Amino acid sequence: MGGAEVEIERRFLIDGRGSRPWVEANEGTIRMAQVYLDRAGLYVDVDGGRLLHSGTVLVEGVPTDRLQRIAAFDGWAVRLRMENDGAVLTLKGPRSGAAAAEHEFSIDPALAREALARPDLAALEKIRHLWRGADGHLWEIDEFEGPLAGLIIAEVELDDENEDVVLPAFLGLEVTTAKAWSSHSLAELVLEARRT
Secondary structure, three states, X not given: OEOOOEEEEEEEEEOOOOOOHXXXXXXXXXXXXXXXXXXHHEEEEOOOOEEEEOOEEEEOOOOHHHHHHHHOOOOOEEEEEEEOOEEEEEEEEEEEOOEEEEEEEEOOHHHHHXXXXXXXXXXXEEEEEEEXXXXXXXXXXXXXXXXXXXXXXXXXXXXOXXXXXXXXXXXXXXXXXXXXXXXXXXXXXXXXXXHO
């Protein structure tokens, strides 16, 4: 039903003008389109075991204790994402260093498609390459499309914020703590450009 409740990741920019090992040899590619909903529309129905947004049921059958943890915080970023043919709801809390609270749930792809079709919502598209580093860490390398075409960002998820990781030579500037480089901020940038 859902993913880990804390996400620890480091994020880096990549200069894609050189060799591209993440394209040449990877463990899979995922086409993604993601959209961000107004956080004020999120409703946590603890007694009913549901998550709703603006009256629409997104997820049912969520354990009460998990919903209580979600309800205890009201600043979640609410993201719907298509991943190839599937769809995921992600609730993300504010980042503290490399860590952020996160809840993920599989959802009906029709919900994500409907939100993605709305021109008033912040959205973006990217292709994610799954690339295994020399030390065994799995890197998610996102090549953005549309107005962000040319931008490439690499992320690696860790079990601990101080975990050792071998940084591939193709990495550029680390932007882990720079909010402007989060997918949410980038999607807002695209939305703002469409409005002007």
